[in-house]
Amino acid sequence: xxxxxxxxxxxxxxxxxxxxxxxxxxxxxxxxxxxxxxxxxxxxxxxxxxxxxxxxxxxxxxxxxxxxxxxxxxxxxxxxxxxxxxxxxxxxxxxxxxxxxxxxxxxxxxxxxxxxxxxxxxxxxxxxxxxxxxxxxxxxxxxxxxxxxxxxxxxxx
Numbered sequence: 001x002x003x004x005x006x007x008x009x010x011x012x013x014x015x016x017x018x019x020x021x022x023x024x025x026x027x028x029x030x031x032x033x034x035x036x037x038x039x040x041x042x043x044x045x046x047x048x049x050x051x052x053x054x055x056x057x058x059x060x061x062x063x064x065x066x067x068x069x070x071x072x073x074x075x076x077x078x079x080x081x082x083x084x085x086x087x088x089x090x091x092x093x094x095x096x097x098x099x100x101x102x103x104x105x106x107x108x109x110x111x112x113x114x115x116x117x118x119x120x121x122x123x124x125x126x127x128x129x130x131x132x133x134x135x136x137x138x139x140x141x142x143x144x145x146x147x148x149x150x151x152x153x154x155x156x157x
Contacts, residue, residue: 001029006102008093009035011065014108018138019069022106025136026078031103035069035082036096037062038089059084090126098132105131109139 007022009015019035026033039062066082073080085092097105105127127135 002026002031002103003029004100004102004104005031005033006093006097006100006105007033007035007069008038008089008105008107009066009069010037010062010108011068012108014138014140015065015069016108017140018106018108018136019072021136021138023073023076023078025104025106026073026080027076032079032081033073034096034100034102035066035073035080036093037066037082037084038092039084039086040089041086042088093127094130094132102133104134104136106136106138109137 002025005022005026007018009019022033025031039058062084066084070080070082083096085096093105093107096102107127
C-alpha cells in the first residue's frame with residue numbers, strides 16, 4: 001500500500017485532521033510519515049531597515065507544531081520525521097514529494113469562500129494539477145469528531 005507518506009502540516013485544525021488521517025493510514029500500512037511545514041516568505045517576511053527576514057517566533061512556532069505532530073505519530077507507533085521548507089506551499093510540497101519518492105501526499109482542507117479561494121488559491125487544488133503521487137485532501141465531517149472510519153486489517157491469504 002503506502003511506504004512513504006508526505007503530510008503537509010501547519011498545526012491548524014485542518015492540519016490536525018490531516019495528521020489524524022495520515023496517522024491511521026501509516027498505522028495500517030507501516031508507512032514512514034514525513035511531516036512538512038512550509039513558510040512562505042512572501043506572507044511572513046518582515047522588512048526592517050532594508051533587510052528582510054522571517055521572524056524567529058514564526059519559525060519556532062512552526063517547529064513546535066511539527067515536533068508535536070511527530071510525537072503524536074511516534075506515540076501511535078508510526079515512523080516519522082519532520083522538515084521545514086521555504087517558498088510557495090504547493091510548489092514545495094510537490095518538490096519534496098518527488099525528492100522523498102512519496103506514495104501519498106496528505107493535506108488538510110481549509111473551507112474558504114469563493115473570493116478568498118480565488119485571491120489566495122488552494123494548495124490542494126494546485127497540487128492536483130501535477131501530482132507526483134496520490135493526494136488525500138483530509139476533510140473533517142461536521143457530524144463526527146473525526147472523518148476517518150476505522151479500517152480493519154485483513155490477513156493476506
